[in-house]
Amino acid sequence: MKxxxxxxxxxxxxxxxxxxxxxxxxxxxxxxxxxxxxxxxxLEVGAFVSPKWVPQMAGTAEIVAQSFALVKQGVxxxxxxxxxxxxxxxxxxxxxxxxxxxxxxxxxxxxxxSLKNINCSIDESFKRFxxxxxxAKKHKIKVRGYLSTCFGCPFEGKVSEAKVIxxxxxxxxxxxxxxxxxxxxxxxxxGQVELxxxxxxxxVPVKKLAGHFHDTRGQALANILAAYKxxxxxxxxxxxxxxxxxxxxxATGNVATEDVVYMFHGMGIKTGLDLSKLVDLNPMVAEKIxxxxxxxxxxxxxxxxxxxxxxxx
Amino acid sequence: MKxxxxxxxxxxxxxxxxxxxxxxxxxxxxxxxxxxxxxxxxLEVGAFVSPKWVPQMAGTAEIVAQSFALVKQGVxxxxxxxxxxxxxxxxxxxxxxxxxxxxxxxxxxxxxxSLKNINCSIDESFKRFxxxxxxAKKHKIKVRGYLSTCFGCPFEGKVSEAKVIxxxxxxxxxxxxxxxxxxxxxxxxxGQVELxxxxxxxxVPVKKLAGHFHDTRGQALANILAAYKxxxxxxxxxxxxxxxxxxxxxATGNVATEDVVYMFHGMGIKTGLDLSKLVDLNPMVAEKIxxxxxxxxxxxxxxxxxxxxxxxx
Numbered sequence: 027m028k029x030x031x032x033x034x035x036x037x038x039x040x041x042x043x044x045x046x047x048x049x050x051x052x053x054x055x056x057x058x059x060x061x062x063x064x065x066x067x068x069l070e071v072g073a074f075v076s077p078k079w080v081p082q083m084a085g086t087a088e089i090v091a092q093s094f095a096l097v098k099q100g101v102x103x104x105x106x107x108x109x110x111x112x113x114x115x116x117x118x119x120x121x122x123x124x125x126x127x128x129x130x131x132x133x134x135x136x137x138x139x140s141l142k143n144i145n146c147s148i149d150e151s152f153k154r155f156x157x158x159x160x161x162a163k164k165h166k167i168k169v170r171g172y173l174s175t176c177f178g179c180p181f182e183g184k185v186s187e188a189k190v191i192x193x194x195x196x197x198x199x200x201x202x203x204x205x206x207x208x209x210x211x212x213x214x215x216x217g218q219v220e221l222x223x224x225x226x227x228x229x230v231p232v233k234k235l236a237g238h239f240h241d242t243r244g245q246a247l248a249n250i251l252a253a254y255k256x257x258x259x260x261x262x263x264x265x266x267x268x269x270x271x272x273x274x275x276x277a278t279g280n281v282a283t284e285d286v287v288y289m290f291h292g293m294g295i296k297t298g299l300d301l302s303k304l305v306d307l308n309p310m311v312a313e314k315i316x317x318x319x320x321x322x323x324x325x326x327x328x329x330x331x332x333x334x335x336x337x338x339x
Numbered sequence: 340m341k342x343x344x345x346x347x348x349x350x351x352x353x354x355x356x357x358x359x360x361x362x363x364x365x366x367x368x369x370x371x372x373x374x375x376x377x378x379x380x381x382l383e384v385g386a387f388v389s390p391k392w393v394p395q396m397a398g399t400a401e402i403v404a405q406s407f408a409l410v411k412q413g414v415x416x417x418x419x420x421x422x423x424x425x426x427x428x429x430x431x432x433x434x435x436x437x438x439x440x441x442x443x444x445x446x447x448x449x450x451x452x453s454l455k456n457i458n459c460s461i462d463e464s465f466k467r468f469x470x471x472x473x474x475a476k477k478h479k480i481k482v483r484g485y486l487s488t489c490f491g492c493p494f495e496g497k498v499s500e501a502k503v504i505x506x507x508x509x510x511x512x513x514x515x516x517x518x519x520x521x522x523x524x525x526x527x528x529x530g531q532v533e534l535x536x537x538x539x540x541x542x543v544p545v546k547k548l549a550g551h552f553h554d555t556r557g558q559a560l561a562n563i564l565a566a567y568k569x570x571x572x573x574x575x576x577x578x579x580x581x582x583x584x585x586x587x588x589x590a591t592g593n594v595a596t597e598d599v600v601y602m603f604h605g606m607g608i609k610t611g612l613d614l615s616k617l618v619d620l621n622p623m624v625a626e627k628i629x630x631x632x633x634x635x636x637x638x639x640x641x642x643x644x645x646x647x648x649x650x651x652x
Contacts, residue, residue: 211642241635293531331494
């Protein structure tokens with residue numbers, strides 16, 4: 027039997043934070059519940075960032091609390107791993123208070139992006155990680171690391187492979203259990219992805235590497251296939267491609283969970299997810315965010331044959 | 340240097356025949372001119388089918404005539420290969436009259452699809468090819484063959500690989516110079532594509548095989564990558580993904596030329612096409628067909644870096 031891949035569901039965080047419509051905590055918990063019911067075992071449910079900057083992530087503590095309550099009630103499976111994004115020590119303290127057992131930290135691979143996005147240099151962002159990692163150790167919280175703009179930066183354009191490799195090593199040494207390599211602006215191509223992961227896996231065990239692709243230029247699924255072919259088995263995806271919009275030219279969503287699952291299942295590779303349940307969840311989410319979701323499998327589903335046609339028809 | 344791939348542009352035929360808005364011949368010639376100006380060397384410009392059944396293809400003879408006139412005037416490069424689809428002997432006679440030097444014939448791999456689509460069995464469709472091939476030989480016209488529903492049928496569901504292999508062999512023996520293997524309803528996945536072409540190239544030289552993928556389930560680019568990896572170097576694509584619509588759940592366009600070219604160029608594989616010229620052509624075509632085109636690269640283009648950001652910004 028072929029190896030399975032692990033899907034890390036981003037919809038409630040990376041997806042929703044890029045949507046104009048703010049969803050209340052109750053709706054987000056309901057989406058989390060239905061995702062886990064469709065077999066999702068790892069999901070990022072929010073971020074402990076200032077609601078002034080990211081209003082979409084307000085109520086993250088409530089979502090964590092309610093999700094754990096549903097686990098206790100047996101509604102959500104016990105082994106489900108919930109994670110939240112934390113930008114700094116303050117966010118980490120909120121995360122600890124929420125009772126979450128996993129957090130994610132992030133750094134950019136481009137100085138310009140780091141300055142624009144989090145208002146500090148890459149070096150400074152790594153300094154901010156120190157107290158976060160210390161607190162994580164103390165409270166036995168797992169930490170996942172994101173590296174963004176690994177394949178290109180909206181300001182600087184090309185990002186050097188060597189820089190990505192170096193930062194991945196540096197992040198790994200911090201003690202993160204996994205590093206997600208992000209194509210933040212959806213600019214990567216399959217050739218670049220193949221080369222990057224071939225080099226990355228020389229410095230970080232490939233089991234600890236995840237691929238995080240946005241579909242801005244329609245390349246995400248081909249990029250995932252390219253990464254899989256060099257041994258990557260963990261992929262970040264968003265329900266329905268949340269965070270993008272089929273109408274808006276600039277909207278840059280994560281790759282759609284359904285489209286990725288469709289490919290892997292077709293290849294005989296298990297994901298543990300129930301594709302039809304994910305497809306069924308699309309209309310509710312589309313209604314809540316008030317526009318159609320970009321996922322193509324989410325729209326048309328798997329093939330349901332209409333039945334044989336005979337010459338007499 | 341890596342091998343180049345050949346793009347066969349489908350927009351003016353497979354694309355437009357699936358659009359609600361009918362474009363006049365003049366507009367279609369202008370699109371053909373701009374496509375060749377962007378480096379397209381092979382394009383299907385229409386079909387000699389009844390305008391009662393496919394009104395979008397009316398005026399094909401005019402398009403052929405005007406395209407050749409532009410070649411004569413030096414506006415379109417001499418080596419450009421124009422092709423038209425012909426369903427039967429009548430269509431072939433129209434094609435001969437138009438002066439075109441290449442035609443394409445098509446058969447399905449599913450009996451139900453054949454019956455519904457062209458109202459005859461697969462065997463009967465092959466019988467219809469006999470006079471067409473005889474005329475082609477007599478008039479020194481190249482013939483390309485399409486096999487449709489190779490990866491799945493809307494009526495029967497699964498299509499057996501063995502059947503596709505057998506029909507590809509049968510079509511090749513007819514004397515077609517190339518066979519385009521079609522995922523007509525966009526249902527294929529990368530694993531299936533890899534297996535299919537590995538088997539196909541045992542019976543038909545891989546140089547004579549083309550991949551024709553629709554993006555109904557977002558799989559087309561990954562499928563092209565999978566086919567390329569087993570040696571396929573010819574792909575059918577549609578400008579902007581013509582024939583699909585980002586709004587409509589059922590709209591099933593060809594894969595977008597721009598998205599395919601973006602991937603191959605990124606991989607260091609030449610296509611001979613000028614991506615920016617293709618992207619520039621998108622708005623005009625979108626205006627004519629009265630809806631946005633599905634191509635993602637067509638929407639956002641290649642990355643144009645905004646410029647470095649310094650800490651003082």
